[in-house]
Amino acid sequence: xxxxxxxxxxxxxxxxxxxxxxxxxxxxxxxxxxxxxxxxxxxxxxxxxxxxxxxxxxxxxxxxxxxxxxxxxxxxxxxxxxxxxxxxxxxxxxxxxxxxxxxxxxxxxxxxxxxxxxxxxxxxxxxxxxxxxxxxxxxxxxxxxxxxxxxxxxxxxxxxxxxxxxxxxxxxxxxxxxxxxxxxxxxxxxxxxxxxxxxxxxxxxxxxxxxxxxxxxxxxxxxxxxxxxxxxxxxxxxxxxxxxxxxxxxxxxxxxxxxxxxxxxxxxxxxxxxxxxxxxxxxxxxxxxxxxx
Amino acid sequence: xxxxxxxxxxxxxxxxxxxxxxxxxxxxxxxxxxxxxxxxxxxxxxxxxxxxxxxxxxxxxxxxxxxxxxxxxxxxxxxxxxxxxxxxxxxxxxxxxxxxxxxxxxxxxxxxxxxxxxxxxxxxxxxxxxxxxxxxxxxxxxxxxxxxxxxxxxxxxxxxxxxxxxxxxxxxxxxxxxxxxxxxxxxxxxxxxxxxxxxxxxxxxxxxxxxxxxxxxxxxxxxxxxxxxxxxxxxxxxxxxxxxxxxxxxxxxxxxxxxxxxxxxxxxxxxxxxxxxxxxxxxxxxxxxxxxxxxxxxxxxxxxx
Numbered sequence: 001x002x003x004x005x006x007x008x009x010x011x012x013x014x015x016x017x018x019x020x021x022x023x024x025x026x027x028x029x030x031x032x033x034x035x036x037x038x039x040x041x042x043x044x045x046x047x048x049x050x051x052x053x054x055x056x057x058x059x060x061x062x063x064x065x066x067x068x069x070x071x072x073x074x075x076x077x078x079x080x081x082x083x084x085x086x087x088x089x090x091x092x093x094x095x096x097x098x099x100x101x102x103x104x105x106x107x108x109x110x111x112x113x114x115x116x117x118x119x120x121x122x123x124x125x126x127x128x129x130x131x132x133x134x135x136x137x138x139x140x141x142x143x144x145x146x147x148x149x150x151x152x153x154x155x156x157x158x159x160x161x162x163x164x165x166x167x168x169x170x171x172x173x174x175x176x177x178x179x180x181x182x183x184x185x186x187x188x189x190x191x192x193x194x195x196x197x198x199x200x201x202x203x204x205x206x207x208x209x210x211x212x213x214x215x216x217x218x219x220x221x222x223x224x225x226x227x228x229x230x231x232x233x234x235x236x237x238x239x240x241x242x243x244x245x246x247x248x249x250x251x252x253x254x255x256x257x258x259x260x261x262x263x264x265x266x267x268x269x270x271x272x273x274x275x276x277x278x279x280x281x282x283x284x285x286x287x288x289x290x291x292x293x
Numbered sequence: 294x295x296x297x298x299x300x301x302x303x304x305x306x307x308x309x310x311x312x313x314x315x316x317x318x319x320x321x322x323x324x325x326x327x328x329x330x331x332x333x334x335x336x337x338x339x340x341x342x343x344x345x346x347x348x349x350x351x352x353x354x355x356x357x358x359x360x361x362x363x364x365x366x367x368x369x370x371x372x373x374x375x376x377x378x379x380x381x382x383x384x385x386x387x388x389x390x391x392x393x394x395x396x397x398x399x400x401x402x403x404x405x406x407x408x409x410x411x412x413x414x415x416x417x418x419x420x421x422x423x424x425x426x427x428x429x430x431x432x433x434x435x436x437x438x439x440x441x442x443x444x445x446x447x448x449x450x451x452x453x454x455x456x457x458x459x460x461x462x463x464x465x466x467x468x469x470x471x472x473x474x475x476x477x478x479x480x481x482x483x484x485x486x487x488x489x490x491x492x493x494x495x496x497x498x499x500x501x502x503x504x505x506x507x508x509x510x511x512x513x514x515x516x517x518x519x520x521x522x523x524x525x526x527x528x529x530x531x532x533x534x535x536x537x538x539x540x541x542x543x544x545x546x547x548x549x550x551x552x553x554x555x556x557x558x559x560x561x562x563x564x565x566x567x568x569x570x571x572x573x574x575x576x577x578x579x580x581x582x583x584x585x586x587x588x589x590x591x592x593x594x595x596x597x598x
Binding site: 029128129131132135136137138139140143144146147148149220224227228231232233234244247250251254255258261262265268269272273276277280 | 307308312322323429441449532533535537543544555559570573575577578
């Protein structure tokens with residue numbers, strides 16, 4: 001007991017953030033993941049400044065040039081620089097995926113808290129509602145939504161948010177249910193705290209770590225979905241640079257210009273791998289079962 | 294056990310209605326008049342009115358919903374564009390998608406279990422690291438891009454396999470690999486975790502203590518128990534495969550339900566979209582239910598739940 005108290009005290013000197021960061025630093029995959037994610041965010045923000053050429057500028061004299069010193073990733077049919085399109089494409093996928101995941105987290109936490117805290121028939125109703133959404137294979141639901149609303153960034157955000165929110169709702173509900181009968185919650189009730197304050201101050205902070213882990217992993221799924229929709233021709237409108245849309249165009253030139261298919265694909269794998277590595281490491285770092293070890 | 298099965302099967306009914314209502318409502322979620330949307334641009338007023346009557350769009354919405362459900366079971370629903378019965382069109386394509394999904398499951402389970410067992414037995418060695426690196430890479434690769442790269446290697450450069458179509462055994466190899474490899478990554482990770490868990494149990498130690506050869510302990514004693522959760526994941530992968538099939542079918546020109554739906558999206562054939570998605574989603578639900586039941590058979594502790 002004494003040693004445990006000492007340990008807690010030691011941990012108390014650091015904020016949760018720095019404790020988590022220290023744990024991630026010990027995890028090789030986590031460090032790699034963190035760097036990839038940061039790199040991706042930086043490229044998304046500063047992309048247009050970093051790209052060597054205008055990603056949308058056609059130049060038919062330089063059509064389908066293989067990778068060279070001038071064009072590291074080669075050029076496409078319109079003579080556009082592939083490296084510039086890959087760099088600028090990062091912003092497209094980042095803005096869509098972060099917005100979609102943020103909306104999904106918000107709706108998920110809202111529904112999950114109501115479901116878990118109120119319980120009873122409302123819980124049953126919300127859970128069955130989620131079951132129906134989970135009955136659709138993810139990309140199919142996204143295709144259906146884009147088919148109705150039409151392609152375009154905002155509609156892709158909606159499509160991804162719709163199939164992502166059930167997982168957040170379930171995680172939140174599970175956490176709320178597991179802590180709502182704890183003594184400290186009972187105590188808060190006894191001193192007359194409102195339901196809202198009990199939920200937001202005492203219960204929901206417990207859901208924070210599993211939601212963060214899930215959100216990180218969901219970013220990867222979202223990026224894959226954006227590119228998949230793009231590949232099917234249901235993504236952002238041309239000529240805006242987007243990895244999946246560019247890959248769809250590249251497919252017709254697979255034989256003569258394989259570089260068109262290789263580089264945007266590597267960009268997707270690289271970024272999604274980063275989020276998966278980082279998400280896994282976060283999971284290990286935030287997992288309370290490992291905290292005492 | 295009996296009550297568990299009945300409960301699980303009864304749950305299918307509300308899910309079917311929920312899913313079918315969502316599919317049915319797709320057409321109504323499009324902003325604007327459905328008859329106008331079906332008629333397309335440049336349609337005259339008479340065209341729109343005749344479509345309203347042919348498709349029963351003038352009737353109350355619940356009547357339309359029941360004739361939609363009836364149309365699915367009687368096979369009377371017709372495609373807006375081709376005028377053919379949708380069930381007739383979807384039949385062979387459904388077989389195509391299921392064939393592709395099964396072939397991919399064979400790829401993902403053999404490769405996934407093999408890698409997972411190797412990684413667990415040689416824990417923390419280079420084999421383990423390599424297998425797990427492959428697993429993370431597989432989970433991060435877009436299915437359609439893997440398809441392009443496999444075409445590039447095996448069809449364009451090596452010229453040993455066809456790049457598309459559906460003629461003979463050779464034509465299914467690349468689509469099955471494309472769809473199966475990412476899913477094998479997930480199977481491998483889970484097999485490893487489950488196998489490590491099993492290998493640390495007392496009965497395995499006892500088996501070693503009896504002097505039973507390592508290979509026999511691993512494959513006969515440990516693997517059997519370790520595979521129980523893996524079976525569930527392989528079943529759940531079916532949903533992933535149905536999702537991925539949409540993309541794989543598009544890359545390889547494989548005639549399946551996924552491509553049928555995507556084509557319908559472009560020709561704005563909403564009835565085909567509705568039916569195609571409903572059938573795929575219900576297949577997914579049925580497989581998940583079957584997996585749940587199978588799991589209960591394999592692991593008696595779960596039957597009460």
